[in-house]
Amino acid sequence: MSSEPLLNDGYRSQPIIYGSVASSTTNSSKAVSTDDNEHVHEKHGPIRTFFIICNLASISLANTAVTGMLIVGIPEIARQLAILDYLLLWPLSISFLTSGSCLLAAGVIADITNPKIISVAGAFLLGLSIIGGGLSHNGHWLIAARAVQGVAIAMCLPTSVVLLTASLPPGRRRNIGFSTLNLATVVGQSIGLVLGSLVDYSPAGWRFGFYLCGAATIVLAISNCFVLPSGMSNSDFSWARLVHDVDWIGVLISSASLGFFSYIFTKMADRVDSIQQPENVVILCSAILLIVMFFLWMHRQQRTGGVALIPNKLWTRLPFLAICVIVLLQYAVIQSVEVYFSLFVQKIQLLPAKDASLRLIPNMLIGFILNPIIGLAVQHVRIDYLLTIASMLSAVAPFLLALTDPAWPYWYAEFWSMLLCGVAVDVTFTVAHLIVMDVFPLNMHALAGAVFNTASQIGFTGGLAVMALISSACSKQMNGGIREDPESLLYGYRAVFWTCFGLMCLTSLVAAIGLHTVRKLGGRTHCMQ
Numbered sequence: 001m002s003s004e005p006l007l008n009d010g011y012r013s014q015p016i017i018y019g020s021v022a023s024s025t026t027n028s029s030k031a032v033s034t035d036d037n038e039h040v041h042e043k044h045g046p047i048r049t050f051f052i053i054c055n056l057a058s059i060s061l062a063n064t065a066v067t068g069m070l071i072v073g074i075p076e077i078a079r080q081l082a083i084l085d086y087l088l089l090w091p092l093s094i095s096f097l098t099s100g101s102c103l104l105a106a107g108v109i110a111d112i113t114n115p116k117i118i119s120v121a122g123a124f125l126l127g128l129s130i131i132g133g134g135l136s137h138n139g140h141w142l143i144a145a146r147a148v149q150g151v152a153i154a155m156c157l158p159t160s161v162v163l164l165t166a167s168l169p170p171g172r173r174r175n176i177g178f179s180t181l182n183l184a185t186v187v188g189q190s191i192g193l194v195l196g197s198l199v200d201y202s203p204a205g206w207r208f209g210f211y212l213c214g215a216a217t218i219v220l221a222i223s224n225c226f227v228l229p230s231g232m233s234n235s236d237f238s239w240a241r242l243v244h245d246v247d248w249i250g251v252l253i254s255s256a257s258l259g260f261f262s263y264i265f266t267k268m269a270d271r272v273d274s275i276q277q278p279e280n281v282v283i284l285c286s287a288i289l290l291i292v293m294f295f296l297w298m299h300r301q302q303r304t305g306g307v308a309l310i311p312n313k314l315w316t317r318l319p320f321l322a323i324c325v326i327v328l329l330q331y332a333v334i335q336s337v338e339v340y341f342s343l344f345v346q347k348i349q350l351l352p353a354k355d356a357s358l359r360l361i362p363n364m365l366i367g368f369i370l371n372p373i374i375g376l377a378v379q380h381v382r383i384d385y386l387l388t389i390a391s392m393l394s395a396v397a398p399f400l401l402a403l404t405d406p407a408w409p410y411w412y413a414e415f416w417s418m419l420l421c422g423v424a425v426d427v428t429f430t431v432a433h434l435i436v437m438d439v440f441p442l443n444m445h446a447l448a449g450a451v452f453n454t455a456s457q458i459g460f461t462g463g464l465a466v467m468a469l470i471s472s473a474c475s476k477q478m479n480g481g482i483r484e485d486p487e488s489l490l491y492g493y494r495a496v497f498w499t500c501f502g503l504m505c506l507t508s509l510v511a512a513i514g515l516h517t518v519r520k521l522g523g524r525t526h527c528m529q
Helices: 034-042 046-081 090-112 115-134 139-167 172-200 205-227 239-244 248-270 272-276 278-304 312-316 318-348 353-358 361-380 383-403 414-421 423-439 442-478 486-514
Strands: none
Touching (some): 046 115, 046 139, 046 172, 046 205, 046 353, 090 115, 115 139, 115 205, 139 172, 139 442, 172 361, 248 272, 248 442, 272 278, 272 442, 278 312, 312 318, 318 414, 318 442, 318 486, 361 414, 383 423, 383 486, 423 442
16 A cells, blocks of 8 residues: 555645645655554564454444444343433433544544553553443443443544554555454354343343453453553644644544534434434524534645645545445434334334344344455455445345335345445445545544544434434324324334335435546555556
8 A cells, every 4th residue: 555645636646744744745754654653564473463453442342342332232221220211322322422522522532642651552442431430320421431432432443543554564464453453343242142132031141241342441450551652742742742743623523513413323223303302403403503613624624734634635636535335324314213113013013122233143144244355355356346346235124124025024125125235334344434534644544544433423313313204204294293003113114224225225326426536555555546
């Protein structure tokens, strides 16, 4: 992979001032040099590489496992902790809200300080917050612990990206590292579903799962002190630079906007009519206004030569814009398909939650199989073809669900839907990281990882909110405002599946057009026209 970011000629002719440091796309005195990074690459053998990848992936695994436990066990957990109905979704959603708000800030700080320190501190905080959640004696305690968990994982996700790129040279090992990060979420979800099922057999089952994941994360944090590469700190770092060389206004504007959007999306996913409440209208308008302010601020910073968090000219680079749109749409679709398929099984087919979880197994199985293959083969395949085909395959999933008769056996359509549902996301995770890594300079890879994770977080929360709005509107239209009638619910669910099908078709189109110049990525050199 080329060390020069894939920017347009206007960028190559002059230095760019990114989110936390001034850097040239060729050589910057404040950047981490290519030679230094190559030195880091060369000193890692296969065993050290294995532990670096596994340790970083295991942090995501533990976080996802806790979320999986909550998805399955939230009804029993809510009963034990006396969580009120209007707070029922908050233990799940609050971590997405806080992490989405903190990702860009964490990425910028990691780039200008030391990503290893930020990662280890985040892992310790993650472990402590998970254990704190297990110690909860009421709903507010659990929600607070999950909020801290969101901040902690925001410190870990961007730094995992920069630690991988600094530890592994461009090529197969780095590709496998990225695909393993995604595989960890699949494994974590599987473990979470298993541990969550213990709630039915033991009152302390969910607490045991929290303690197990929290303790394992703290052990990982201690291990990372020795396993992760050292010497990545910025030699020019000073507290004055942290104050003056970071676009803090851009960070605050973006974090506030993302936080407001996440809050509104969470409220809408819980109750669609909550958007009609005056305070929520004000928050939504504020979020939109802050987005406009962010782009105006970026324009002002570029024009005056100041530090810009994400320069507006990056969005004129078609592959970067395309991959951000693809990530947002795909994560919105897969989350919505999984949630509404589970509702379809429980409310239309009248099967218990455990049966709904079992029917999601093919989705996890394809993740186990596909992620290692993508890590090994991505450098040999044209990226535009790969993402277009993967998106078309995943579009089959909501298409089949939209046509499914509730009386049909599982193997007729539901099995194939779950098998194909996650194909696009499994492919995109690795590819998106490779593209974003090329767009940002070497010393800004934590921010690059934050951009990817922010897009996926918006997709998760925003997708559910939009689909809840569509489902509610169609269900009410079907049967005179009676939403709980099975026929009207089915009508609403099918509307969601058709919407997801349309979005995945749009994703295929974006991949074919927006990535046609990328050709191949993930090798020691790549081809891009």
